[in-house]
Amino acid sequence: MSDALPRGARLGVDVGKARIGLAGSDPDGLVATPVETVARVLSVPTTTDGIPAVTADVARIAAEAADRSAAVVYVGLPRHLSGNEGAATADAREFAGRLAREIDPVPVHLVDERMTTVTAHAQLRSAGRKTVKHRPVIDQAAAVIILQHALDAERASGTRAGERLES
Numbered sequence: 258m259s260d261a262l263p264r265g266a267r268l269g270v271d272v273g274k275a276r277i278g279l280a281g282s283d284p285d286g287l288v289a290t291p292v293e294t295v296a297r298v299l300s301v302p303t304t305t306d307g308i309p310a311v312t313a314d315v316a317r318i319a320a321e322a323a324d325r326s327a328a329v330v331y332v333g334l335p336r337h338l339s340g341n342e343g344a345a346t347a348d349a350r351e352f353a354g355r356l357a358r359e360i361d362p363v364p365v366h367l368v369d370e371r372m373t374t375v376t377a378h379a380q381l382r383s384a385g386r387k388t389v390k391h392r393p394v395i396d397q398a399a400a401v402i403i404l405q406h407a408l409d410a411e412r413a414s415g416t417r418a419g420e421r422l423e424s
Contacts, residue, residue, distance in 0.1 A: 265284055267330070270403070279293050279400055280397060286408050291397035291400070331365075332356065333370030333403040366407070407419065
C-alpha cells in the first residue's frame with residue numbers, strides 16, 4: 258500500500274430507501290466484512306439555523322466510524338447503468354453530506370455502486386441462501402461489495418477511491 262494512505266479501518270455504506278447496509282475493513286484495508294443493517298430515517302428535521310438535524314441513522318454510522326477509528330467512509334453512489342444520475346443518486350449524495358458533516362474530519366468518499374445489489378443477490382443465492390431470506394442481509398452484502406471495490410481501487414492506485422465530499 259502507498260505511504261500516501263494512512264493506516265486505519267474503512268467503512269462502506271449502502272444507502273437504501275428503508276435500510277442502510279454497513280460494512281467494515283481491517284486497519285490495513287485488505288478485506289471488507291458485513292457489520293450491520295441500520296434502519297433508514299426518511300424525515301430529516303432542520304435545526305433553527307436551517308441545518309439538517311443529526312438523525313439516528315447518521316448518528317449510528319458516526320458512532321461506528323468513531324469506534325473503529327475509521328480512516329475513511331465510502332458511500333455508494335447509485336448511478337443508472339448509463340452513468341447518469343437520478344433521484345437515488347441525489348438521495349445518496351444528500352445522506353453522505355449529512356454524514357460528512359457529522360464525522361468531520363474523517364473523509365467521506367462517494368464510489369460508483371452500479372449493480373452492487375444485483376451482485377449481492379447473486380452471491381447470496383450461490384451461497385445457498387433463499388431469496389426470501391436475503392432481505393435482512395442484502396444491504397450489508399451490498400455494502401461489502403462497495404467497500405471491497407474501494408479497497409481494491411485503493412491498492413491499485415495508491416489513493417482513496419471515488420469522489421471526496423467536503424463537509
